[in-house]
Amino acid sequence: MTGTGASRLGGLPGFDSGIDVIGDVAVVKLRPGVEGRESALAEAIMAEMKSVKCVYGQEGGIEGEFRLRRLRHLGGEARTTTTHKENGIRLRLDVETCYFSPRLSTERLRIASRVREGEKVLNMFAGVGPYSVLIAKKAPVWSCELNAAAYRFHVENNRLNKVERRVTMVEGDAALLPEKTAGEGPFDRILMPHPSQSNAFLPAAASMLAPGGVVHYYRHVTGEDEGEAEARLREEVAALAPRLSVVAVRRVRVVGPRYVELVADIEA
Numbered sequence: 015m016t017g018t019g020a021s022r023l024g025g026l027p028g029f030d031s032g033i034d035v036i037g038d039v040a041v042v043k044l045r046p047g048v049e050g051r052e053s054a055l056a057e058a059i060m061a062e063m064k065s066v067k068c069v070y071g072q073e074g075g076i077e078g079e080f081r082l083r084r085l086r087h088l089g090g091e092a093r094t095t096t097t098h099k100e101n102g103i104r105l106r107l108d109v110e111t112c113y114f115s116p117r118l119s120t121e122r123l124r125i126a127s128r129v130r131e132g133e134k135v136l137n138m139f140a141g142v143g144p145y146s147v148l149i150a151k152k153a154p155v156w157s158c159e160l161n162a163a164a165y166r167f168h169v170e171n172n173r174l175n176k177v178e179r180r181v182t183m184v185e186g187d188a189a190l191l192p193e194k195t196a197g198e199g200p201f202d203r204i205l206m207p208h209p210s211q212s213n214a215f216l217p218a219a220a221s222m223l224a225p226g227g228v229v230h231y232y233r234h235v236t237g238e239d240e241g242e243a244e245a246r247l248r249e250e251v252a253a254l255a256p257r258l259s260v261v262a263v264r265r266v267r268v269v270g271p272r273y274v275e276l277v278a279d280i281e282a
């Protein structure tokens with residue numbers, strides 16, 4: 015669970031403790047049994063979490079190329095745009111038209127803490143900017159995003175956090191980055207936080223990596239256990255980027271039964 019104080023909500027039918035609090039918007043994963051009790055659930059959440067002003071139910075998973083949630087208004091204000099604070103930055107976003115997960119804030123801080131001054135950083139799948147804005151406090155960042163709504167919020171977030179001069183925005187398909195950034199790279203650190211589809215872009219990332227540089231390659235992987243999942247990930251990298259080496263693999267989170275999100279650090 016993300017956020018605080020939902021402990022007394024667990025007994026409500028249709029509520030399985032999966033709740034994300036993004037700014038003042040709570041997003042609850044809906045389960046069978048909630049029908050007819052949605053507004054009671056919304057009232058209980060707002061009573062328990064005083065900062066929450068809008069409650070939405072999420073139907074299904076996070077889907078499609080833009081990784082979006084299907085939302086249903088359950089209670090409070092009917093508004094999906096909010097301002098979320100994490101790691102000392104502020105992020106404006108629309109939880110319906112942009113991908114954002116508050117569960118990854120520690121991972122973002124971990125990556126940002128590894129960035130050294132003077133590095134050139136490329137984020138191929140930037141969303142509304144939670145990695146890029148944080149990293150831009152230390153190093154120049156090139157930030158790419160295909161979803162026009164997320165791109166617009168990223169531009170706004172650069173200004174909000176006073177890093178607009180440190181972030182070069184690239185709107186469109188990350189597959190075109192080798193052409194679009196020709197003359198600006200190569201990059202010392204490349205982020206690929208798009209775990210459902212990053213494999214399709216790994217050869218492009220490899221072509222933009224500086225000698226001694228590192229790619230943070232996020233992937234959803236299945237396996238009977240984590241050892242098997244890691245072995246699959248290593249095989250995939252060897253096939254897609256044979257000239258690079260995996261130097262570390264870590265679990266970011268458990269996605270489902272026998273299904274994990276891993277990040278491989280891959281060096282030139």
Ligand SMILES: C[S@@+](CC[C@H](N)C(=O)[O-])C[C@H]1O[C@@H](n2cnc3c(N)ncnc32)[C@H](O)[C@@H]1O
Pocket residue numbers: 079080081113114115118138139140141142143144145158159160161164186187188189207208209
């Ligand atoms: C899992 S989200 C991660 C966003 C952000 N890094 C974060 O942590 O919030 C993946 C992002 O990649 C974007 N995306 C999907 N396909 C893309 C492509 N071909 N080129 C650039 N961005 C893409 C999606 O719109 C989405 O914002």
